[in-house]
Amino acid sequence: MPELPEVETIARGVHECVRGDRIVEVWFGSHPQPFKTTPLRQARGLEGRAILAVYRAGKHIVCELSAPDERTSGRGKHRNQRGGDAAAHDVSAQWIVHLGMTGRLLVTTPDAPLEPHTHARLNLASGRELRFVDPRRFGRLDFLDLSRVPGFRAPGADPLTVSGDVFASLFHGRKTPIKAALLNQKLLSGVGNIYADESLFRAGIRPRRLCGRLTRSELEGLRLALIEVLRHAIRLGGSSVSDYVDANGVRGFFQLEHCVYQRGGLPCLRCQTPIKRIVLAGRGTHYCPQCQR
DNA sequence: ATATGGCCCTGGTTGC
DNA sequence: TGCAACCAGGGCCATA
Numbered sequence: 001m002p003e004l005p006e007v008e009t010i011a012r013g014v015h016e017c018v019r020g021d022r023i024v025e026v027w028f029g030s031h032p033q034p035f036k037t038t039p040l041r042q043a044r045g046l047e048g049r050a051i052l053a054v055y056r057a058g059k060h061i062v063c064e065l066s067a068p069d070e071r072t073s074g075r076g077k078h079r080n081q082r083g084g085d086a087a088a089h090d091v092s093a094q095w096i097v098h099l100g101m102t103g104r105l106l107v108t109t110p111d112a113p114l115e116p117h118t119h120a121r122l123n124l125a126s127g128r129e130l131r132f133v134d135p136r137r138f139g140r141l142d143f144l145d146l147s148r149v150p151g152f153r154a155p156g157a158d159p160l161t162v163s164g165d166v167f168a169s170l171f172h173g174r175k176t177p178i179k180a181a182l183l184n185q186k187l188l189s190g191v192g193n194i195y196a197d198e199s200l201f202r203a204g205i206r207p208r209r210l211c212g213r214l215t216r217s218e219l220e221g222l223r224l225a226l227i228e229v230l231r232h233a234i235r236l237g238g239s240s241v242s243d244y245v246d247a248n249g250v251r252g253f254f255q256l257e258h259c260v261y262q263r264g265g266l267p268c269l270r271c272q273t274p275i276k277r278i279v280l281a282g283r284g285t286h287y288c289p290q291c292q293r
Numbered sequence: 294a295t296a297t298g299g300c301c302c303t304g305g306t307t308g309c
Numbered sequence: 310t311g312c313a314a315c316c317a318g319g320g321c322c323a324t325a
Contacts, residue, residue, distance in 0.1 A: 101317080283317090
């Protein structure tokens with residue numbers, strides 16, 4: 001499941017591949033689930049725009065788009081080109097991609113074999129193609145016209161840049177287990193099941209501990225553990241569990257460094273105690289009963 | 294207001 | 310061996 005490190009890796013890869021390219025033609029599949037904005041509105045909105053930048057916001061991928069170039073948008077071909085590219089670098093729309101559980105964003109050539117469950121194909125002026133593939137259809141696509149709505153903002157703080165004070169205030173006084181709070185995107189945006197379990201292990205904190213009962217120094221330890229885990233995972237290109245690959249179809253390697261996630265019953269890498277698996281907030285949760293208190 | 298549980302989906306795994 | 314039941318889970322929604 002793509003979380004912060006996987007989304008960061010994909011966004012960087014897509015950015016490198018398609019920055020400056022222009023969307024010439026858009027094809028969308030017939031399943032309605034992936035579309036927050038209707039496919040027709042998204043397709044009309046996307047065509048003719050240049051991709052200025054691609055970046056991660058929480059678990060979302062934001063594609064920043066220029067105003068449409070009337071020459072390539074297919075409509076308004078007869079208008080004059082006064083102004084030309086003057087506004088080409090102003091962000092006037094965003095395409096938002098959330099990968100859900102099994103979503104992939106791939107840069108391919110148009111003749112690459114079409115994978116099952118391909119829901120979106122964006123033909124680019126360079127001849128490349130940007131594809132959204134998602135078997136389980138938990139992913140979502142959205143188009144934001146910035147002349148009508150504000151730009152995308154992640155619902156919570158970014159785990160990599162949040163200060164110790166803000167981090168502590170997010171969890172202060174809450175009566176929910178710390179693991180559930182880590183998964184709450186309105187508090188921190190980007191942490192999912194893998195990195196919640198891994199950061200709690202590295203911080204030595206049991207997933208069921210209530211937020212309000214954690215000391216300030218435990219919270220600061222958790223923040224630093226989280227940053228360490230996320231940065232390490234980004235360096236290794238993310239965790240390839242399920243079918244995660246980056247924009248070029250390359251797998252990550254952080255799954256080889258997991259200490260607890262999906263290691264239920266196996267010996268703790270630090271103390272050999274068997275890793276426990278419980279269900280918390282509806283999610284499989286893994287921890288070492290010896291190392292985590 | 295805040296926390297919990299059901300639901301959407303399909304592919305891989307398990308069990309008979 | 311083959312098929313069916315089960316499980317995984319991010320985010321959204323209804324409910325307590």
